[in-house]
Amino acid sequence: MATRALLNALSKRPLHFSTTLISRSASTLVLAEHENGSIKAQTVSAVVAAKSLSEDNSVSLLLAGSGQSLKDAAKHAASCHPSVSQVLVADSDKFKYPIAEPWAKLVQMIQQSGEYSHIVSASSSFGKNVLPRAAALLDVSPITDVIEISSSSQFVRPIYAGNALCTVRYTGANPCMLTIRSTSFPIPPSSADSKCNEAPISEVDLSTLDEDYLGKSRYVGHTSQDAERPDLGSARVVVTGGRGLKSAENFKMVEKLAEKLGAAVGATRAAVDAGFVPNDLQVGQTGKIVAPELYLAFGVSGAIQHIAGMRDSKVIVAVNRDADAPIFQVADYGLVGDLFEVIPELIEKIPEKK
Amino acid sequence: MKIIVAIKRVVDYAVKIRVKPDKTGVETNNVKMSMNPFCEIALEEALKIREAGLASEVVAVSMGPLQCVDTLRTGLAMGADRGIHVEATTGLCPLNVAKIFKRLVELENPGLIFLGKQAIDDDCNQTGQMVAGLLRWPQATFASKVVLDKEKQVATVEREVDGGLETLSLDLPAVITTDLRLNQPRYATLPNIMKAKSKVIKKYTPQELDVDIRSDLEVVQVTEPPKRKAGVIVSSVDELIDKLQNEAHVI
Numbered sequence: 001m002a003t004r005a006l007l008n009a010l011s012k013r014p015l016h017f018s019t020t021l022i023s024r025s026a027s028t029l030v031l032a033e034h035e036n037g038s039i040k041a042q043t044v045s046a047v048v049a050a051k052s053l054s055e056d057n058s059v060s061l062l063l064a065g066s067g068q069s070l071k072d073a074a075k076h077a078a079s080c081h082p083s084v085s086q087v088l089v090a091d092s093d094k095f096k097y098p099i100a101e102p103w104a105k106l107v108q109m110i111q112q113s114g115e116y117s118h119i120v121s122a123s124s125s126f127g128k129n130v131l132p133r134a135a136a137l138l139d140v141s142p143i144t145d146v147i148e149i150s151s152s153s154q155f156v157r158p159i160y161a162g163n164a165l166c167t168v169r170y171t172g173a174n175p176c177m178l179t180i181r182s183t184s185f186p187i188p189p190s191s192a193d194s195k196c197n198e199a200p201i202s203e204v205d206l207s208t209l210d211e212d213y214l215g216k217s218r219y220v221g222h223t224s225q226d227a228e229r230p231d232l233g234s235a236r237v238v239v240t241g242g243r244g245l246k247s248a249e250n251f252k253m254v255e256k257l258a259e260k261l262g263a264a265v266g267a268t269r270a271a272v273d274a275g276f277v278p279n280d281l282q283v284g285q286t287g288k289i290v291a292p293e294l295y296l297a298f299g300v301s302g303a304i305q306h307i308a309g310m311r312d313s314k315v316i317v318a319v320n321r322d323a324d325a326p327i328f329q330v331a332d333y334g335l336v337g338d339l340f341e342v343i344p345e346l347i348e349k350i351p352e353k354k
Numbered sequence: 355m356k357i358i359v360a361i362k363r364v365v366d367y368a369v370k371i372r373v374k375p376d377k378t379g380v381e382t383n384n385v386k387m388s389m390n391p392f393c394e395i396a397l398e399e400a401l402k403i404r405e406a407g408l409a410s411e412v413v414a415v416s417m418g419p420l421q422c423v424d425t426l427r428t429g430l431a432m433g434a435d436r437g438i439h440v441e442a443t444t445g446l447c448p449l450n451v452a453k454i455f456k457r458l459v460e461l462e463n464p465g466l467i468f469l470g471k472q473a474i475d476d477d478c479n480q481t482g483q484m485v486a487g488l489l490r491w492p493q494a495t496f497a498s499k500v501v502l503d504k505e506k507q508v509a510t511v512e513r514e515v516d517g518g519l520e521t522l523s524l525d526l527p528a529v530i531t532t533d534l535r536l537n538q539p540r541y542a543t544l545p546n547i548m549k550a551k552s553k554v555i556k557k558y559t560p561q562e563l564d565v566d567i568r569s570d571l572e573v574v575q576v577t578e579p580p581k582r583k584a585g586v587i588v589s590s591v592d593e594l595i596d597k598l599q600n601e602a603h604v605i
Contacts, residue, residue, distance in 0.1 A: 099522070100483065100493050125515040129495045132448070132480035136487030141449045141571050144478050154574065159477055160371045164380055165577050172570025216525040217492035220510065224518035233516070237604070261605065269534070279498070279535055280518055285474065286534050288516075294604040304370065311579070315602045317594065323587075332585040332602065335594050345591040350605060 026054040026152050029088075029110065029175070031121035031130065032063045033098070037072030039063075039080045041234050042122035045182035050120050051083040052185075054152045060086040060116070061199075064095035064106060078199045081187075090204040097219035100129045105209060107134035116175045117152070123179040123289075124233075135177045142177040143168060145289075147184040152176075161285040161308035182233065183291035183312060232281060235264030237294045238313070240283055242306075243270035244299015244320065244339055251276040253343045254298060260350055266290065268306050284309035298339045302327025319343075355465035355504075355526070356411045357400040359434065360455065360482075361393040363418060363425040364475040377575040380475075389425050392470020394432075394539040395532040399500060400468050401433045402537065408502045409466070411435045415458060417442055417451055423555060430550035431542035437555035438462075442567065448476075450560075450567050452484035457563040459489060464527065466509070471496050471531040482531035492524040498535040 028050040033040040043061070050059045061077045061084050063070060070091055077087045088110065094102040107119065107130070119134070121127035123145045135142035148156035153170045155178065170176045232238065239261065241254040251271070258265045266283040267276065283290055285308040295313035300306060302318070302325055310316070311330060318331035319342050328334040335342060365371060366386040374381055389397075400412045414429035416422040417440040426437040440454050459467070472479035486493035494500075494511035498519065501510045507526040512519050514533045524530075542550070560567050588594045598605045 100486075100495070104487055125496060125513075128479050129483065129493075132478075132483035133487035133493065135480070136449065136452055136484035139449075141447050141569070142480055143571070144480060157477075158579070159576070160365070160380060160475055161477065162579060163371050164373050165579050167574040167577070169572045169574050170570060171572055211490075213490045213492070216528075217494070218523045220521035220523050222515075222518060222520045272535075278518075279514060280516065285477070286472075294598070294602075305367070311582070315598070315604050316582075316585070317598070328585070328587070330582050330585075332582075333594055333597055334585055334587045335589075335591070336587060342591055346595070349591060349595055351599075 026057040026117045027114075028053060028057055028059050028118040028120055029107070029114065029116040030059060030061050031103075031107065031119070031127065032061045032073075032077055033122070033124060033126050034063055034065065034069070034073035034077070037069045038076045039073060041187065042124050042182040044080055044187050045185040046120050046122045046180055047081045047083055048187055049146070049149060049178070049180040049185040050118065052149045053118055057083070058085045059083045060088055060114075062088045062090070062107070062110065064090035064092070064103060066091055066093055066096050074201050078201055079197070082197055084199045087199050087201040088204050089201060090206060092206050092209070094209070094214060098126050098130070099217055099219060100133050101217055102209070102214050103130045104133035104137055105211060105214065106204070108137040109209060110204065111138055111175055119175045119177045121179050122182045124182075127179045131177055131179050138175065138177070140172050140175065140177055141170075142179070143170065144179050146178050146180045158308070161304050162311055163304060163308075181289060183289060229258060230262065230264045232264040232266055232283070232288050232290060235290070235292055237261045237263035237296070238266050238283070238290050238292045238310070239263045239296045239298070240266035240268065240300060240310070241271055241276065241298050242268040242300035243274065245271060245276060248276045250340070253347070257296075257343055257347050257350075260347055260352070263296075268300050268303070297327055297331070298343060300327050301325045302330065355409045356413060356462060357403060357409045357466045357468060358413050358415055358459065358462060358464040359393070359397045359400045359429070360451075360467070360469040361397060361414055361416050361425055361429050362390040362470070362473045363387050363416065363422050364390045364473055367391055367474055373576055373578045377577055379573070379576050387421070387425075389428050390470055390473045392472060392474070392532055392534070395534065395536050396468035396470050397429055397432055397434060398537045398539040399532060400466075401540075403466075403500075403502060408504050413438060413462060413464070415440070415455070417446055417454060419443060426555055427550050428542060430553045430555075431547040432540060433546070436553055438558065439555050440558045440560060440563065442560055444567060446567065447569055447571060448478050448480040448484055450565070450569070451481050452488055453565045454560055454563055455485045456488045457565055465507075466526060467529045469529070469531045471533055482529050486529035489529070491527055491529050493529045493531075494522050494524055495531045496533040497530050498533050500530060500536070
């Protein structure tokens with residue numbers, strides 16, 4: 001670490017020259033999340049973001065895990081986006097579960113041999129957990145939740161629950177580390193049919209990964225919510241209920257409407273705290289950030305923390321009994337009325353769609 | 355065992371913030387400041403553990419300008435035993451905070467560190483992970499349940515992750531960052547607020563702790579987010595469906 005600190009100090013002066021170099025050619029490592037043998041959509045968004053860092057950017061995807069599921073995911077990774085030029089695979093029992101300690105160590109190890117200019121991951125619970133730890137090991141400041149890439153060293157990110165946008169310039173040594181908000185980097189539909197160019201897959205040498213502290217955190221278990229409906233983070237339509245629903249029983253109406261629309265179900269913190277729905281449905285500053293084409297809010301007052309999670313939706317519809325509710329200030333279409341009458345009427349009248 | 359809790363002074367969560375006209379930042383003069391809500395939860399959890407007899411002392415740490423002492427007093431009034439204020443006049447980024455933290459941990463030797471999962475002003479969600487990384491300690495972020503086993507020196511932590519909950523088991527010492535669902539922070543009572551005035555707050559500067567404060571991030575500008583165009587209020591469900599079909603084309 002001492003030598004790295006020295007290198008950082010030395011690199012301070014000529015940095016302005018080197019940043020112009022970076023903008024012409026960058027090399028980016030993208031931390032990939034995979035599940036059941038395929039790469040998650042958020043990771044592909046991170047590749048899209050990496051691609052926009054510079055014209056000539058070689059993007060490497062890093063996968064870690066073990067067994068057949070990892071092999072399948074690596075195959076998928078190699079052709080998931082035309083920009084991927086290399087797939088790195090770390091196959092070890094240490095990566096059976098996405099735990100921060102070995103992952104961060106892996107990123108540090110790879111950076112020491114790879115010298116990437118950027119390291120990117122999606123702002124998922126995985127990316128937020130792993131990337132800052134890896135950044136600390138590499139002695140650089142990470143940048144969270146980037147929504148816009150202006151150049152290879154200048155980024156825009158929301159602060160104060162999205163009530164202000166902060167443009168930051170990274171002036172430190174390599175690597176510049178980012179987590180990106182996946183809803184801001186949509187995957188172009190064309191990238192799916194570019195199966196022809198498969199990136200080479202190579203195994204990471206893990207012989208130097210052994211460190212005793214890696215065993216100090218252990219995976220115990222996971223409880224997942226049923227995932228019959230579309231994923232909240234990437235759904236085209238989201239139907240959200242707030243405190244106005246009054247009970248878990250009434251929340252079923254929202255779910256029924258969502259079913260009809262093929263939508264994901266979201267909730268406000270009030271609805272989660274009242275026990276209407278599990279907390280992974282929470283939309284807002286501290287929950288999920290969504291940006292669907294259509295966002296329907298029922299019985300949602302529109303607290304700033306909630307708005308932070310949905311303000312980038314294309315069309316916002318609010319139904320609330322209180323005509324003064326702040327949600328109406330961001331809604332494209334508002335309906336002042338009793339949601340217990342409005343929702344059943346919507347369910348009845350909205351055309352069937354498949 | 356000693357527990358250290360990090361607390362940050364931020365613009366109160368209910369305040370509607372204003373961006374400065376010169377785009378250098380957000381107006382913080384004459385604005386109500388409070389303890390970051392996630393830090394309150396972190397402190398509450400530490401206090402509960404002490405009250406359960408699993409920890410001997412809770413030390414609250416805050417870094418930043420002189421006024422952080424007010425935030426520390428609030429923490430002491432909630433029940434923290436003593437405070438540490440690292441006075442810094444320039445802004446500190448999470449990497450700076452993590453480095454200062456590492457030094458304080460070397461001095462104080464805690465068995466557990468609690469931090470909020472993110473500060474509601476910079477929304478970084480980094481400091482806890484960086485502290486754990488620098489210390490080489492195990493981390494459990496976004497905790498919604500913490501169970502300590504004093505005998506085995508193990509913390510079992512339920513974490514809020516995308517798509518559900520995950521449980522980790524960590525060997526102490528460890529770093530835990532708190533999510534909203536972990537607990538309901540207590541209010542400080544008047545007698546406790548009075549008592550807090552006599553509790554000790556130790557002062558350091560980053561220089562005294564031998565931490566070099568440098569930043570590799572530069573704020574270019576802070577702007578208001580784009581305004582959404584004004585919406586319309588419709589009068590019936592039929593009109594709403596009509597608008598969504600024929601005007602917005604989303605259903």
